[in-house]
Amino acid sequence: MIEGVNNMRIGQIVAITAAIVWGTSFSAMADQNTIRAIATDLYANENDTTIRQLGIDSMVASVTKANPGEWFTKVGEYAPDAKLLMSSNAVASTYPYAFAKRGDKVFVALANANTEENIAQNEQYIHTLYNVAKKIKTETANMDEFSKAKYIADYICTHSSYDYTHSNYGAAPMLAIGRGTCQSYAALFYILGRYCGLQTNVVAGQFKTGSVTTNHTWNEINIQGKWMFVDLTSFDTKQDAQYLFQPIEKESQIYTQYTGNYDQVFEVFKKNQ
Numbered sequence: 001m002i003e004g005v006n007n008m009r010i011g012q013i014v015a016i017t018a019a020i021v022w023g024t025s026f027s028a029m030a031d032q033n034t035i036r037a038i039a040t041d042l043y044a045n046e047n048d049t050t051i052r053q054l055g056i057d058s059m060v061a062s063v064t065k066a067n068p069g070e071w072f073t074k075v076g077e078y079a080p081d082a083k084l085l086m087s088s089n090a091v092a093s094t095y096p097y098a099f100a101k102r103g104d105k106v107f108v109a110l111a112n113a114n115t116e117e118n119i120a121q122n123e124q125y126i127h128t129l130y131n132v133a134k135k136i137k138t139e140t141a142n143m144d145e146f147s148k149a150k151y152i153a154d155y156i157c158t159h160s161s162y163d164y165t166h167s168n169y170g171a172a173p174m175l176a177i178g179r180g181t182c183q184s185y186a187a188l189f190y191i192l193g194r195y196c197g198l199q200t201n202v203v204a205g206q207f208k209t210g211s212v213t214t215n216h217t218w219n220e221i222n223i224q225g226k227w228m229f230v231d232l233t234s235f236d237t238k239q240d241a242q243y244l245f246q247p248i249e250k251e252s253q254i255y256t257q258y259t260g261n262y263d264q265v266f267e268v269f270k271k272n273q
Helices: 007-019 032-042 049-061 082-090 116-139 145-159 172-177 182-195 232-238 248-253 262-271
Strands: 073-078 097-102 105-110 199-209 212-223 226-230 255-257
Touching: 032 049, 032 116, 032 182, 049 073, 049 082, 049 105, 082 097, 082 105, 082 199, 082 262, 097 262, 116 145, 116 172, 116 182, 145 182, 145 212, 145 232, 172 182, 182 199, 182 212, 182 232, 212 232, 212 255, 226 248, 248 255
Parallel strands: none
Antiparallel strands: 073 105, 097 105, 199 212, 199 255, 212 226
16 A cells, blocks of 8 residues: 555644654764755755755754653744644655744744764765755756656665655655655655655645545656656556656646645544544
């Protein structure tokens, strides 16, 4: 079964957000300045400031030690925007996300209390991702947009497989571990695509196959002025070309996107956990 979007963790946050007290997380052994520089470079081609900042903050948070006694690691505080929920699937984090709305702000955290061991591992994941991104950017520099996108898709499917244990999230660990969830496929295609100059987005919603509907994450991409959808998870697990670089007009035949403001999308996430 194709696994979906952060729902278990989002539901958990709904029940316990009142217990969250935000402090200032403190650094462990990782070089946060280096990680911030890597994240800034990886997200340099993302024009949406919300998504770009969430991506950078998340990567830095993944190498930041949690405060003693806390079950989470703070990412940041943002204006309430549905893009926070949608784009959390586009970042290079290693963990699911927690969301808590307080007044005019949404507090975002990684649903894990980082230890020095976690941090060392996450730092390695991020460096692996960055090295691969730079390698692919060099190798695709003279390709047209479609060839570049296909190269990235082939690379991901060749070097990774679906994680049926649903234990690996985000783009960062997927290349190092060699497996990931639908979030991992979509986030990795998004990050590598953006880094190589392609206009890619991550989409969250529901996937329809026969009488079964499951929560899912996939991509949209603009190639030479034409929008298409790309579902690497379904393509890699089913080996079916109907999920790869298809006209955007066909998207609604297979998927239903989550739409609305922050509160509306959050309620959908809760309902579908």
